[in-house]
Every structure is written in C-alpha cells, then in structure tokens.
Amino acid sequence: MAMVTDAPKESFRLSMLIYDSRYRAVTIQVIVLLLVGLFFAWLLNNTAQNLAARGKEFNFGFLWARAGYDINQQLIPYTNDSTHFRALLVGLLNTLVVAILGCILATFLGVVIGVLRLSKNWLVGRLMTVYVEVFRNVPLLLWILLSYVIFSETMPEPKAFRLTDDMIAAGEEPAASKILFGTVAITNRGTSIPAPLFDRSLGSVDLGFVSINLTALATILVLIGSIWANRRLLASARATQEATGIRPVVWWKSLLILFGPFIALMIALGLHFELPELKGFNFQGGIQVAHSFTALLIALVLYTAAFIAEIVRAGILAISRGQSEAAFALGLRPGRTMNLIILPQALRVIIPPLISQYLNLTKNTSLGIAVSYLDLRGTLGGITLNQTGRELECMLLMMLIYLTISLIISALMNLYNQTVQLKAR
C-alpha cells in the first residue's frame, strides 16, 4: 500500500531569500526600501551640511516679513508693505484666475474646433486640421511670447486715441479708436475694459485676514439660486411629461427664473459701467488688464484648445455609427441624437484625457514668467526667492502648492468622471 507522506519540511536557508519566489519579493522590497532610505538620508545630510556652511536655517518665518515689491495685478488688496505671505496669496490667485478662465475658454474653443473638424464641409475641416497641427506642434512658449509682442509692440500708443480740436476742425479721425462700440481700448501699455460700479453697494465685511465683498457674494448667491430653481422647474416639467405625456411650456418661465432675479438685483444695486477715458497720457477709469495676463491667457487657450479639439474628435469618433443610426431609426432629430445618444457616450471617452489637459494648462500658467506675469512662480518662486535668498523653502513650498492644486483638480474631475461613467449593474 502506497503511503502518501507530506513533503519533508524544508528548513529555512539563506539562499531561499533569493531563489524562493515566496521570499524573493520581500527581499527585493527590503533592499529597495533600504536604498531609498539611504538616498534620502544622504540628501538630508547634504542639505543640513550645505545649510550650515552657508549659515542659513530652514524656517518659514520670512513669509511674515515685509515684501517690499509691487504686483501689478492684484485680486485682493496688496501693497508693498504687505507680507511675503500676502504676495504668495496674490500670486496664487493670479495663477488660479488664468487657469480657471483658460480651462473654460479652451473647452469652448476646443469643442467647437473638434466638432468642426469632423464636419462634412471640406474647407472647414481642412482649416481646422491646419489649426490643430500648427498649434500642437509648436511650443507654447512661442505663442506666449508672440502674442505678448504683438500686444505690446503693434498696438497704438494711448496718444493715438486723442482727438484734438485741430483734428475736429480738419474733420480728421484719430489714428486709433476704441473697439466694441467704444468700450474697450487696447494700447501698447495694456487693455482697458469697462468696470462695473454700483451706486448702492452692499459694502464688505472685514474678517481681519480677508475681506468679503458682499456685492459679489450676493450676486453669486442669486445666480446659484436661479440655476437651482431652474433645475427644479425643468424636473417638474419632466415629471408632468412622464405622467401625462404632455410637456408644459416652460421656456419663458425658465428665462424669467434665470435672468429675472439677477436683473432685479443689478437694478436694485444701481449697476452702471465706468468706461475707460483718455486722460493725460493714458487711459483712466475702467479696469486695466495687463498685456502679460491677456497674452498668457490667449496663448494658453489657443494652444490647449488644439489638444482638446483632438480629444473631442476622438471621443465622437469612438462612438460607433450604429448608435446614431439607431437613434435616427427611433425618430430622434439630429440635435436630440447628439444630446441624448452621442454626447453621453462620448463624454466617457473624453473626460479622462480632458482632465489631464486641464492639469497641463494649470501647470503651464507657470510659463507666465516669460512675460513677467506675477503668478505664484513670479511672486513666491521669483521675487520673494531672490529677495530673501530662501531657495529651499520657497521652492519646496511652491512645489507643494502646485501639487495640491493638481491633486484637487484631478480629484474633482475624477468625481465628475464617476457620474458620467457607465453604471454597471
């Protein structure tokens, strides 16, 4: 009778750490961890030695010292008497405002170009192909520099806008004039746009650290409320339609809810616009937008839009023809086919690469340094760094902030991505 015996119990030998696949993974990981730990210890040791040799120490106290430099674009009050930390905040807001505006505009432009590139119109399709290829294959830095140079060197000087009595007598026109019905003046020094002013402003609440502008807050609240009410209205209309088969007419109610409260608020606050006027040697009044901001924004939008166009095009092409044919067979009109059938499916393909384009755009705002746009890199990583000589602290803090922004954007977009993904049952 055959006896089945257990395999003899192997005693542990040292060579099993390499040759036995059960232990090898552990061995490798321990070695890797040791090497990485040694590497970081080496870095820290070097850093400590170098800091000691230079007589520097590692602390962030300098952030509360007086900054002493001016920033030409400030979304929160800032003077050169403010602290370096305040300058950091101003820079961060400047980064964020370019990033947010850029993402919104680039998405619009990119979707339009992507759809037009797919259009059956031969000429338009070719034009859009040329646009996409040209903007994708040339460095972003070129577009930033070029648009800045075009703004600051080809635009007329402020004095070209002047209309003197002699010119009126001679019936001459000034060499340059404001565009968009005389509201926007583009000079070689900057762009002046109308500023919204309120007769009966709500003032602001000072919380010590930041002051909250109540007018802006009220506007935002009213807008959010209108959008929420409008969604409720549409939902109830849909419920009625599903219950009775007849969709109530809601478009005028919808318009009223969306715009009525906002217009009422604006009238109540006494909204009027202050137009830029030529006084002395430059335009006064209105909001002065620096060319560094405009050029950076335009370049980022044009460049990123080319990438987004390709993403949108690939997303729409990924939906098989059968889907739209099935929709037509059901009797859906082309517009509804797009809204109900194609886009929801295409969005699933589009969103993940779109997230990385948004991230790229946000990180690319740091190229504003090329046109002296004082964003986070320009304030914290530029002037503050040079004034205080705290390279290590400034660079680490800046990387940390950029990393946080990137992680927040990708977390938000991943949340949105989850809502449009296929619901597997």
Added chain:
Amino acid sequence: MAESFVRKEMLEAQAPPASQAGAIAWVRENLFSGPLNTILTLLGIVVIYWLISTSLPWWLNGVWNASSLSECRSIVAASAGEGATGACWAMLRERWHQFIFGFYPPESYWRPILAFVLLFVALAPVLFTSVPRKALWFTAIYPALCFWLLWGGPIWTPIVAMMGFVILGLAVVYLSSYLGAPGSAAAGVVAAVLWWLFLQGPVAGFLASNLPFGLASVNSDRFGGFLLAITIGVTAIGCSLPIGIILALGRQSNMVIVKALSVAFIEFIRGVPLITLLFTASLLLQYFLPPNTNFDIILRVIILVTFFAAAYLAEVIRGGLAALPRGQYEAADALGLDYWQAQRLIILPQALKISIPGIVSSFIGLFKDTTLVAFVGLMDPLKGVTQIVRADMNWKGIYWEPYIFVGAIFFIICFGMSRYSMYLERKLKTDHR
C-alpha cells in the same frame, strides 16, 4: 410574320447629369450641402482671404540683403511703395548660425553637424527593421562619440567611460555560470561603479597625458539654439523610455513598497510644472549634493527633463499594460516564464505597441518643453537667442521673422515625429481587419 421590337444590343450608358458628377457635384456635396454648410464655407473663404491678403505682400516683399531692420523697411518702401509691409529675412541671413548653434565656436561647426548626421546613422537600425542588425553596434557607441564630438576634450574620456559598460557586459557573460543571472549582474554593476568612481579618472588622465589626441573642448555655456534643444531633447528621449518602462512596471507590481514608491515619484513629478523642476536643477541641487560638488548645468537640466518625461511615459505605458487582456499574463505564467521573460517576450512588446501614439506625443511634448531651459539661463532658440537678436540695435523691433523661423523648425521636427508614429502604428498592426 410579326416583327420583333426587342432591342438586340445594349445602349451605351449615358453620362450622369452634370449636377451629379464631377466638380460641381463635389462642390455641392462638400461645400454647399445645406444652409449651415454654406455659411461655414463662406466664413472659411473670408478667413482664408483675410489671411492671404494681409500676409501675402509681407511674404512677397521679403528682403534678404540688408544690415538692419530700418534698412529692410526702406528697401521695402522703395520697391513696393510707402506703407507696404515686407519680411526682413536679412536678419536670418546674418544670425542663422546663432539660432542653430548658439555661441558654439564657428570653426568647429562641423562637429555638431557630423554628430547630427551620425545621429540618423545610429537611429536607422532602431527605427527601420530593414537596416542590418549589425548596425546596432554603432548605435551602442554613438552616445560616447556624440559627447566627444560636441564637448570635445581628449578622446580617452568617453572611451574609458564606455569601458565601464564593457566591464559590466564581461561580468554578465563570464560570471553567470558561477553566480547565476542576478548575481553576475550585481557583480558587474559593482565592478562598473568601482571603475567609474576610482579608476576612470586616473586611467583617462594617464592616457590623455601620454597619447594626447582629442578635439578642442567646448564649454557648456557656448551651447545654444537648436543644438541645445536637440541635445537635451534626444538625450532625454533616449534615457526616459527605459526609466518610464521600469516606473510603469513598478506601478503595476504586486510588491507594495515598490508600487508605493513608483506612484509617489510619478504623481509628484506630474503634479508640479516643469519649470519648478528646472529651477530645482539650477538652484536646489547645490543644497542636495555634497558640498563643493558642481556639475554641468546642461547635464543637470537633462537629468531633470528625463525624470519629467519618464513620469509621463510611465503613465502612457501603464495604459498599454492595463489594456492587455488578462489572458496574456496567464498564458505567460502557464508557459513557465519568469517575470522578466514574460515581460520581455510577451507583455512589453504588445503593451508598447498599443502605447506608441501616447509615447510619441510625450516625446513631442518633451522636445517642445526643451524651450523652457531658457528660464535657467540656457540659450534656447526661442527665448534665449531671439532675445539676443531682438536686443541688438540693428534688429530691435523685429518679431515675426525669428518666431516664424523657430516655429517652423519646431513644427517640422514635431510633425515628422507624429507622422513616423503613424507609420509605425500601421507597420505593427497585426489584427486582421
């Protein structure tokens, strides 16, 4: 007898109506098929007309012989009338060498040119399978040769440095029967590192003093223009691919620590802008390295750009790895292949093939990003050289010409890369559809 009215021979087919065939039908179909299309076409024509009418005279009136921008403008005004616009290509005629070579010594221009030509010789066996495999030997020695040609110095420096790899190879070949594959590789690496750390300097110095043969050495600060961009771009592309593959494999690994380290590295690098990494290279490395070490700024930039590109490549390759069906991994296991054999023979060839478009677009992005080295004081063609040209009194106020020139070269290189990736995709397509 009844007469038959049945036709016996076929009629000639009639030509289709003019509106259904030929140019008219094509125009109707593709340009004017509906009101929206008609509007779009008309808009397109307006845009094209505007572009041509504003830029064509500028191109046609281009001036090639002048010594300053004002002279250009007066020549244009004289030949095409007052107020006419014209390009001033004379600037390129005078300054093209700076856009291409930076401040590289003019008598040595043949060196970067030769290195550039040899680059294609070295790349040919990698890019095209029809080239004989033996040519790969040249590819292997090309990095050292290129370094020597560009930076100059005694020829022994690169040769002695390459000896380290020879030692590694010899160790693997001759020791593997005693120590096994991992043991011999580890021994080879240790021997090579010892060679580089302790013997390379004295041996190279000894050879150089006894057999002085070499080229005049060129300092890194003389590099500029496209020479700099291509040096950084090609080196970083070459080095980032293997690192990217290792990072991607690490991220897919079952080993917790290796995976965590890979994820941390990739996410950190992808989360910060390249500019901050370049500033790290120029400002922070002096803190992180042992006191009084200082190495070449171009090399530092190349290392950081390589890491940056590797993190992006790792994500692209990870997509390719994830797209492979699970069955491929299981089949490799069933054949009894170990991890590296499975990766080398089964997984990576397929995963890399899937990720070619992404890899090439990462390379294109990397090459475009080489312009950012301007911010750490290197002379890239876009900002560095153009600024020098625009600061010259003679060419003050010129902007379209340098940007068009530099942009066109970037466009040609990047567009060429994307076309090559399409060719590669078609060639490697193995699905039968």
